[in-house]
Amino acid sequence: MVAVFAVGIINGVTQLRMGTTFWGGFTPFLVCAYLVDGLLVDTGNYKSRQEFCEACDNRVGQVVITHHHEDHSGTGYHFAKRGVPVLAHPIGIPLLGGAKACPLYRQLFWGKPPAFSAQPAPESLDTEHYSFKLLRTPGHSPDHLCVYLEKEGWLLCPLP
Numbered sequence: 001m002v003a004v005f006a007v008g009i010i011n012g013v014t015q016l017r018m019g020t021t022f023w024g025g026f027t028p029f030l031v032c033a034y035l036v037d038g039l040l041v042d043t044g045n046y047k048s049r050q051e052f053c054e055a056c057d058n059r060v061g062q063v064v065i066t067h068h069h070e071d072h073s074g075t076g077y078h079f080a081k082r083g084v085p086v087l088a089h090p091i092g093i094p095l096l097g098g099a100k101a102c103p104l105y106r107q108l109f110w111g112k113p114p115a116f117s118a119q120p121a122p123e124s125l126d127t128e129h130y131s132f133k134l135l136r137t138p139g140h141s142p143d144h145l146c147v148y149l150e151k152e153g154w155l156l157c158p159l160p
């Protein structure tokens with residue numbers, strides 16, 4: 001298995017894409033994170049941690065984790081350890097990182113991230129240039145959030 005990683009820019013928003021290839025290059029799951037105006041939306045998977053942190057580390061002022069699944073919170077420990085505010089829905093906070101939140105088959109795809117703590121996400125969040133709304137969108141997981149900026153028409157909801 002080989003971790004894949006790519007960075008792109010869409011309307012001024014940095015998109016970080018990552019996944020794991022195997023069986024001759026087949027990539028069954030890809031996941032994205034977004035960085036805009038110092039706000040990192042999701043932290044990718046643990047297997048991509050080196051590329052992920054190199055691509056965005058010095059531009060991150062705060063982090064929102066959309067849900068606790070390890071493909072979206074896999075490098076959250078890195079930012080929390082550095083003192084960067086990491087925010088998540090209270091339901092998901094106890095599930096961030098560690099083996100209890102990461103079944104074996106998902107460890108195979110995404111790695112096994114260390115546990116870390118986050119702060120409860122507020123309903124809105126300001127960056128230098130924007131004021132984002134954090135929308136509660138349970139369904140995929142009970143703690144799921146989306147990051148919305150009406151002014152630009154952006155809805156950052158990095159599924160799956």
Ligand SMILES: [Zn+2]
Pocket residue numbers: 067069072140141160
């Ligand atoms: Zn998920």
